[in-house]
Amino acid sequence: MSFHKSTASPDAQTAFITGYLEALSLVERLHRLLLDVVKDEFERLGILDINAVQALLLFNIGDHEVTAGELKTRGYYQGSNVSYNLKKLVETGYMNHQRCEVDRRAVRVRLTEKGRGIRDVVGALFARHAEGLESHGVLGPDGIDQITSSLRRVERYWTEQIRYIY
Template sequence: MQKLLREGVEVETSIDGYDAADFPEITAEKQGHRHPVHTVVVTHFELARMIERVNRRFASLLRTEMTKLGIEDVGPAQAMVLMAIGDVELSVGELLDRGHYVGSNISYYLKQLADGGYIDRVASQRDKRSARIRLTEKGEQLCANLRNAGGAYNRVLARDADDLRNLEIAFQTLHRLELVWGNAARYGI
């Protein structure tokens, strides 16, 4: 991981989902040599850019699915907040720990979700200044609909055991990046 953050690593990538093997005329595979279609030096900056692009693509996908469901009063960011809340009751602080929200953004998102009837805000029994948040039936239904829609994408991504293992590795790698970058931001390298 340290090498990855300091030096970068060359990886073979594909273009638009096609592998170099899909284009034998542009590879030297017939001569026993295989040249990658595209080589990228992976640095922590490239990883961050990729994560941002993937996040934008996912937000676009969520927006499309929500449009199909007839949901127009909240957007993908608010839907992700609902998914982060899940089936538990939690505080705003706990919600902040579950996602990548800025404090002012989460307040705005929660207001929209409460106004739309997707969440209930209940004063904490211990500290009346603090609110607990939970999904309403409407919020639970939207989450269930989005999970159902996501099933088709899961089947595309995980067609077999190798695909499933690759997704697990990607998740573990992203989790390690989160820990390394978070600790580096707090404590330095």
């Protein structure tokens, strides 16, 4: 951490802030587009009883068995209404739930065979997109590594900012 003042000119500082705001907007748009891409794939396949947020949740859980509380802390779920989506996934047969033996308040969830089928559909979609990005020259391995590395640094910075609040 540095306590030195920025040596950037006011114009450079304004340009950086503008770029930062543009990056934030892009991250937000990309997340919404991802949901649209998943939704469109499911509509194309005639799978209409699950939404994109729920499908991504199933994909991210994969073969793990987790509690509802762990979904956010492990980064499996980015939405705001975990309970609603878990309830719908259990009702539609994509997920099983069971009270934890140690802590009866906690509920552990895992995918059913039907849920693993959805996970596989999303995984195949992502594999096709990865191949397409590379084969069309949109992004190669170095580009993916650079983006991932940069986003991880932003994630660490934001996490540190939250920690300093408390």
